[in-house]
Amino acid sequence: MKCLRIILCSLSVLALAFWVLSTGCSFPANPDTTPPQISILHPADGEVVTGVVPIVVAATDNDEVKLIRVFVDGVEVFSGPFSSTTFNWDTGPLADNRDHFIAATAEDPEGNIGTTPIIAVRVVGSALPDTLAPVIRILNPLNGQIVSNPVRIVTQVTDDSPIQKVEFYIDGALVNTDVEFPYEYIWDVSGLINGSRHSIFAWAYDASGFSSASNVVSVTVATNVQGDIKAPKVTILFPAANSIFSASTQGTINVAADASDESGIDRVEFFIDGVFKSADSTAPYEYLWDLAPFADGQTHTVYVKAFDKAGNDNAALVAVKINP
Structure with missing residues (x-):
């Protein structure tokens, strides 16, 4: 009886295989959900450019790349059925000495889309300044x-x-x-x-x-x-060097410093552009800076000086830009 069941099962499997072959049917494969990989090879992020600039893009996929699109400031400037391409971008209309943003996408036949990171380039009018x-x-x-x-x-x-x-x-x-x-x-x-x-x-x-x-x-x-001639340690925690702030949107920022010393900290003094503004004798050492008088689009210095109980001092400095 057991042998008869094995024979019947084998015949059923053979019959199913014959039906699949005779009708041309096949079992569905797993769907492709992997997007293409795409990169901008040129220009480099942060580059200063002028005139006609080649935008070089390359993409790969586990199947094939159906379409590449290139965008400048969110506007499509090129599209084509390629896995790699070079688009000659005329920067003349955008030569305003400001940053402009480039991105690209790649699409495969299944509709999966891969996207590059956005890069920024500074577009200038003539010779590079x-x-x-x-x-x-x-x-x-x-x-x-x-x-x-x-x-x-x-x-x-x-x-x-x-x-x-x-x-x-x-x-x-x-x-x-x-x-x-x-x-x-x-x-x-x-x-x-x-x-x-x-x-x-x-x-x-x-x-x-x-x-x-x-x-x-x-x-x-x-x-x-x-006696004690060892200077205290002082660090400007905020703002970071080369930060850019807007007085119209932020108004004030909290300048924060960290100071330490074996004999203890007596006080921390805060200077803006070399002018004394405030002193703080209790941690956390902070000064609320009103940006409005400095909102000229220029660079300003934040200078912090820490004094320990023995009279030793140390200083730190960062430069920031304050826009209107």
């Missing part, structure tokens, strides 16, 4: 150094445009402007308190109107210092 700020570092004195009179502050400045001037700041206040190479300043410390700590930074401007700040260097005046 200088868009880079100078790079400036204080080479002397070194951070943490004990100095005596006179102190030679030496900077190193590099840029692709001529340097217009270098400003020198001591404890957040402008003390000298140098318009000729080498950019340096002889600092007279004879009238300062023995053992006092001071912070130095410099600001470089190029002929194209771009500017940037140097590293901050903290020094101790004289050599016969006793």
